[in-house]
Amino acid sequence: MSFKDLGLSDPILRALKKLDHSTPSEIQQKAIPLILEGNSIMASAQTGSGKTAGFVLPILEQLKDIQAPKSKNVNVLILAPTRELASQIQDNVMKYGTFMSKSSAAVFGGAKIFPQKNKLKSGVDILVATPGRLLDLVGQKAVFLDQVKILVLDEADRMLDMGFLQDIKKIINKLPSEKQSLMFSATFSAEIKNLAKDLSSELVEVMTSSSNETVEAITQKVYAVDKETKPALLGHLINEYGWNQVLVFSRTKHGTEKIANKLKSYNIEAITIHGDKSQGARTRALKDFKSLKAQVLVATDVAARGIDIANLPFVVNFDLPAYPNDYVHRIGRTGRAGKEGIAVSFMCAEERGYLREINHLTKLSLEPEIVEGFKPTFDPNKPKESNKPKKSKFKRFKKKTFETKKERSKSPRKPQKSFQAKNERTKSPRKPQKAK
Numbered sequence: 001m002s003f004k005d006l007g008l009s010d011p012i013l014r015a016l017k018k019l020d021h022s023t024p025s026e027i028q029q030k031a032i033p034l035i036l037e038g039n040s041i042m043a044s045a046q047t048g049s050g051k052t053a054g055f056v057l058p059i060l061e062q063l064k065d066i067q068a069p070k071s072k073n074v075n076v077l078i079l080a081p082t083r084e085l086a087s088q089i090q091d092n093v094m095k096y097g098t099f100m101s102k103s104s105a106a107v108f109g110g111a112k113i114f115p116q117k118n119k120l121k122s123g124v125d126i127l128v129a130t131p132g133r134l135l136d137l138v139g140q141k142a143v144f145l146d147q148v149k150i151l152v153l154d155e156a157d158r159m160l161d162m163g164f165l166q167d168i169k170k171i172i173n174k175l176p177s178e179k180q181s182l183m184f185s186a187t188f189s190a191e192i193k194n195l196a197k198d199l200s201s202e203l204v205e206v207m208t209s210s211s212n213e214t215v216e217a218i219t220q221k222v223y224a225v226d227k228e229t230k231p232a233l234l235g236h237l238i239n240e241y242g243w244n245q246v247l248v249f250s251r252t253k254h255g256t257e258k259i260a261n262k263l264k265s266y267n268i269e270a271i272t273i274h275g276d277k278s279q280g281a282r283t284r285a286l287k288d289f290k291s292l293k294a295q296v297l298v299a300t301d302v303a304a305r306g307i308d309i310a311n312l313p314f315v316v317n318f319d320l321p322a323y324p325n326d327y328v329h330r331i332g333r334t335g336r337a338g339k340e341g342i343a344v345s346f347m348c349a350e351e352r353g354y355l356r357e358i359n360h361l362t363k364l365s366l367e368p369e370i371v372e373g374f375k376p377t378f379d380p381n382k383p384k385e386s387n388k389p390k391k392s393k394f395k396r397f398k399k400k401t402f403e404t405k406k407e408r409s410k411s412p413r414k415p416q417k418s419f420q421a422k423n424e425r426t427k428s429p430r431k432p433q434k435a436k
Contacts, residue, residue, distance in 0.1 A: 006032045008061055011099035016057075019095060025050035026208045032058045034204055040181040042196050043206035044188060052092050052308075055152055055182050059126065060097050066149060068103075069123035073144050076126040077175070078152040079168065081159040083108040083130060083279055084286070088308045089154065090128045102126065109133045110279035117142040131159065131167035138174065145174045151199070156185040156192055157325075165191070172198055186325065218335035219342045222355060224368035224380035227348040230318060231259060233374045235266035237344065238296065243314050245289070247307065248298045249330050251319040256298040259318055263296055270296040301326055307333050317345035320354040324361040349378040 003016050003024055016022075024032070027049050034041055035058035043054070059076055069075050080086040090106035097104070104126040105119040113136065120127070120143045127134075127143070137143045151172075153159070159168060181199040185192050188205075196203050225233050238246060250256045253274040260270040271294040273285045289297040290309055299307070301321070315334045321327050327345075334341025347355055347368050359366055368380040 001029055003028075003057075007036050008032070008057060009064065012057060012060055012096060015096050015098045018098065021053070025054075027051050027206070028054045028057070030206050030208065031055065034206065035059070035180075035182065036061060038180060039204045040200040040202060041206050042183045042185070042188070042192075042203040044185055044208065049208065051184055052089055052154070053096065055154075055184065056089070056092050056096055059150055059152075060093070060100060060102065062150070063102050063125055064100075066125075069125060069147060071123050072120055072142065073123045073147045074120075074125070074127040075148065076150045076152070077134075077145065077148045077171075078126065078128045078154060079131055079134070079159065079171070080128060080154050081130065081162050081164065082302055083110055083282065084302070084307060085155060086128045086130055087283070090126075091308075093126050093128070104128070107133050107137060108279070109136075110282075113137070113140075131164045131171060135167055135170060138171075145171070146176055148175050148179055150180045150182065151175060152182045152184070153195075153199075154184050156183050156195065157187050157189065160189075160191050160195070165195070168195065169198065186329070217340045218331055219340070220331065220345075220364070220366060221343070222345045222347055222366045222368045223371050223374070224376045224378075225346050225348060225371070225374050226376045226378070227350070229374055229376075230346050230348070231262040233346065233371060234259070234316060234318065235263060235268060236371070236374070237316075238263070238268055239266065244295060245292060245309075245312060246296045246314040246316060247289075247309075247312060247333055248296055248316045248318050249321070250298055250300060251321070253300055255319065256300060259298045260296070263298075268296055269294050270298055272298045273302070274300040275302050301330070308336070309333065310336070311339055312336070313341055315341065315343045317343070320345055320347055320351040320358070322354060324354070324357045327358045328362065347380065349376070352380065352383065 001024060002022070004013055006024060006029070008016075027043065031041060031043050031054040035055065043051075063075065066075055078089055080089055086106045086108045090104055093104045102125040103123075105116070105124045106128040107116040107119075108130040109132050113133070116133075117137065117140070120137065129137075134143075138145065153168070159165075181203065183192075183196055183199060183203070223233065234248065237243065248259060248270075250259055253276050256272040256274050260272050263270040271285045271288060273282050277285070285294070285297065286307065288294045298318075312334045315331050317327065317330060321330065331341075331343035334343060345355075345366075355366065355368065358364070370376070370380070
């Protein structure tokens, strides 16, 4: 099947040819025809499966027949959880709409609001926004949402994880009731399904390969290593095997800086991206990493669903994620669009349980390996011992004794003589005593 078979017109087909996109992915084959028919959908797909194009392409096709918006109005609203993802979606809108005269803008926190307000003055066809910044703009009457014809919630599960549920509901209440709603989520939890009911009562479910499965093109490795030896192992792998472009995930903001500084001591150029960075710094970091000015980008999970780099070869989980879903999204930055990739994870003693959860979710059997020269001091295949103190024999004996008494207390007691009987007994004549 080709993109032409899906019903896309010449301007979009020319853009796809320019980008060397010839065959639609599974999610694109299923979602595009439904969206073009005007259906509201709730779709799930693997990370890196071409999901963004799955809704951007049919939206651009539909905009051909929709008049340009009025001042401060928008025709299409796309909500995304992070600045990086919002920026990435707008980049895709511009690429796929190269041969179309449709306007677009991306608005998000961490950037100056006045330039964003100026972009909205004349109205835009497609507005990509994070929920918090959008509500700020609505509150300042810089944009109106009562003319929106298509609403997209991208990475809906991530937005709920980040606490955006109430903001999303506020935004939905400002939209017209008659609109096309498109929801894309990695999982269909109870919260997601409840949110879907607020969007439309006629959402068509679109399912592809399980969102919890990892892409076959990704080679996955897990290395058992002591926590304090992780930086040395990372430096060894990068230098020994000549890894030229590596995305490293750390669990904390402070951790990203420590890792980057350690890599610099090994003569490896590393930069960081996390929530405390300004939008300008984050944009520059991504640009330098994409252009290979920096060999390593160390990031927190804020970037897990917002980085789209063509042919990214290596992803490293310096810290295994506490939530197994995050593992799928992290390694999904490589092996995109059918390209091959390598995902390496470091596992210290405290993270053995995380690996079991990842294997359970993804239905994999990843076994920890040991790199020569970095043998850990713990047994990687032995479950972590419980920290709960063992109960002493004395406590167990005491509990048993208590239960025995309790059982005895339930048995019928012997009838006691009344106080009156006892009193009468004291008044009865005593037996005469023998004389001495």
